[in-house]
Amino acid sequence: MIRIVSLFVPSLWIILALCAFDVNSQEVAPLRRYAYARNAMGSEFNLVFYAPSDSLAKVASDSAFARIQLLNNLLSDYLDGSEVNRLSETAGTGQRFYASAILFDILEKSKSLSAKTNGAFDVTVGPIVQLWRRAIRRNYFPDKSQLKEARDAVGYRFVRLRAEDRSVVLKRKKMRIDFGAIGKGYAADDVLKVLKSFGIDRAFLDAGGDLAIGDAPPEKEGWRIEVSSGGGDTTATHILTLKNCGVATSGSTYRHFDYKGVRYSHIVSPYTGVGLTTHTRTTVITQNGTDADALATAFSVLGIKKSQKVAKRLKGVEVWLLEQNASKKAHYKY
Structure with missing residues (x-):
């Protein structure tokens, strides 16, 4: 489970909003913190950023959530005609x-x-x-x-x-594309790009556990993030200060399928076609939300030993893995 610590509290217009900067003045408008939350892609999206005015914050946040809706309409396999x-x-x-x-x-x-x-x-x-x-x-x-x-x-x-x-x-019959393991991370990255188009760089988006993190808040080194890499008696918590990166966690703590005494993760292996039974809790930090989202799933499928081999080939990736069945833990940083 990932959560941000103590952060959330619940086109002519663009020209008007930008006037809040008062370009003819030598004084720069102070940045204020804004927070928004909406449901999208089957999850809650929590957006936090710093902007100089209410009007700019509104048009920027509306544009960000409009982008998320557009992505969902294009990429969701739940929607007929997407x-x-x-x-x-x-x-x-x-x-x-x-x-x-x-x-x-x-x-x-x-x-x-x-x-x-x-x-x-x-x-x-x-x-x-x-x-x-x-x-x-x-x-x-x-x-x-x-x-x-x-x-x-x-x-x-x-x-x-x-x-x-x-x-x-x-090329193959009955193929189906599924963006469930990358879509929210991709959307989170896209939102930061939308905000940048409004001159907003100090931003953070939690897309249902997939994080895209921009520049640090004013007078801070980064965004304080709590990463829980376990569950129950195996919980391991880390407080991290991060900026300009993506973070994602994957695991079966909350979503699973129990059948005849065996717990199957909602994460399915492309190799076997079956939900994972070795339940690996995985947290990945890398350059962007897209990569973090996909790699968290991949490392869950691979397990600790194979994940280490793959992680060595990647640059700028940090991984925590906890195999809950065997109580094995690993932490890689490359």
Whole structure:
């Protein structure tokens, strides 16, 4: 669990808002703290930033949440007619899908992270996720044939991207794209970009546990973040002061599926098609929220030993792992 410590309290306009800076004055308007919260992408988004005026804060926050809604409309596999669902409908047909700039960008980032993690993070895991959603609703365990069918439709290497015209081809039948392990981190990064367009750099967004962190608050070294890397008797808490980075935690503490005495994580392995049974609590700090979100899932899938090998190949990444079943802990920083 990640939480920010003691921080949250619940286009002509742009020109007017910017006037609050009073460019003809030698005095700079003091920065004030603003906090907003809204539900999006199935989670609560908490946004905190510093701005010189109420009017600028309002237009900036409205624009930030409008961006989140746009991303959800494009990338959610829960929404009929979303762009990602329209792409998935072309799987195995040989049809070339011409993607928006946003969809193509997140697909490029996803493929790169899949390659870096040996497929432990795989944006084509949709068929497995869909299978387990049905199984959990109906309280049954998928049989071997269902698991094989789902696994056979997964494979990031079978996503063909052509940058010249932003076209995408899904080579395997029944492939489905699922941004559940990267979408909120990507949205958090995008929000910071929106705020920067308004001249707001001192900002923090908690996107349901996926954090994107900008410049430090005024007269502070960074944002104080409490990272809990365990649960129950294994809780390990760290207070960190961070800026200009992304943070994400992944684990099965709150979301899991119990079947015949075995607890299966909501995190499914692209390798086996089954929810994880070795429950690794993972926290990742890296350059941005997109990478942190995807890597937290990947390291949960890989476990401690394999995660260390992957982390060594990455730059600017810090990882805490706790395998709760075996009470094994690890901390890597590269």
